[in-house]
Amino acid sequence: MAYRIEVTPSARSELASLPRQVQRQVAARIDSLAENPRPRGAQKLADDCYRIRSGDYRILYSVADDVLIVLVVRVRHRKDVYRGKPIKQILRALDELLRRRRQRP
Numbered sequence: 001m002a003y004r005i006e007v008t009p010s011a012r013s014e015l016a017s018l019p020r021q022v023q024r025q026v027a028a029r030i031d032s033l034a035e036n037p038r039p040r041g042a043q044k045l046a047d048d049c050y051r052i053r054s055g056d057y058r059i060l061y062s063v064a065d066d067v068l069i070v071l072v073v074r075v076r077h078r079k080d081v082y083r084g085k086p087i088k089q090i091l092r093a094l095d096e097l098l099r100r101r102r103q104r105p
Helices: 009-016 020-032 086-103
Strands: 004-007 043-046 049-054 057-064 069-077
Touching: 004 009, 004 020, 009 020, 009 069, 020 049, 020 057, 020 069, 043 086, 057 086, 069 086
Parallel strands: 004 069
Antiparallel strands: 043 049, 049 057, 057 069
16 A cells, blocks of 8 residues: 655755755655655654655654555754754644544545
């Protein structure tokens, strides 16, 4: 079963701010999560939150197995990706998304 990839607005703008070649590389890595949301090398950060590497960039995302969604919440350079509170941001975004999905008929 293929998962649906969703990207938060903040992650989308972070991706858009990267150089074109890096954008393509990171986008390909994100797209590959649809077939395998926990690829080899994925690092579990908390609960259903993971990190994968794409060159010098890191992709933080969460997996909701019950609704087959991979939610990408952060795409940044490895030196900046953990600044702030990414885990709480991931969990908050995932909870909101799941709440909306379950409300749909």
